[in-house]
Amino acid sequence: MACSRLDGLTAFGAAQAAEDRPPSPALEPTRQTEGVVKVIVDFARPLILTRPASTVIIGNPAIAQATLSDDKTVILTGKTPGPTNLIVMDAYGAEVANIILDVVAAGGRLVTVDGGSGRSTYSCTEHCDPVQSGDENPTLAAPPRVIENDGNPTGAVEP
Structure with missing residues (x-):
């Protein structure tokens, strides 16, 4: 019994690792x-x-x-x-x-925010991190946050 439980955990761990890999x-x-x-x-x-x-x-x-x-x-x-x-x-x-x-980007999605004085791009998964590029405005405000519905991302973002 313990062996089958371990096999199940091992299989789950391998499946999770494969899912996390780019x-x-x-x-x-x-x-x-x-x-x-x-x-x-x-x-x-x-x-x-x-x-x-x-x-x-x-x-x-x-x-x-x-x-x-x-x-x-x-x-x-x-x-x-x-x-x-x-x-x-x-x-x-x-x-x-x-x-x-x-x-x-690996595993995330890119969000571009157009502001009055420039644009900024963010890589968003659980939270958004700025992505550096030559044509972006580094003085733009805080990164957008992902809007969630019952803990699941909806795909919408707020600047």
């Missing part, structure tokens, strides 16, 4: 050298190149970071949600890869 396709290595690649905020993802590279260029370093691990592996790290581009060049200046990075 989607795996955004973390797995990719060999894509053009198109769109998804990256999760605060997670790293390897990009395997078809030929050696020596330079990586990120369009907006506030959104993502890229570093060469070796001459054929770029490590992409999401910093804040949003799109940016990545260009990888070889030692002679020829393009090895040219991709769009789509950096997404």
Whole structure:
């Protein structure tokens, strides 16, 4: 009896851990050298190149970071949600890869609040945390709060 209870708890723990984990396709290595690649905020993802590279260029370093691990592996790290581009060049200046990075929040939803003097974006789960970006107003008031109905988020927010 105790064994089956333990098995049930183990199964529940594994199911909960799988549910809490970000989607795996955004973390797995990719060999894509053009198109769109998804990256999760605060997670790293390897990009395997078809030929050696020596330079990586990120369009907006506030959104993502890229570093060469070796001459054929770029490590992409999401910093804040949003799109940016990545260009990888070889030692002679020829393009090895040219991709769009789509950096997404893990497990939350984004809320953008347009104010009179600018806009701010927040990643909201149980509470809202500000997301930094180059075009946002850092002086905007407190983050929005999620409106709840009997403890369940309704999807509506209050500024």
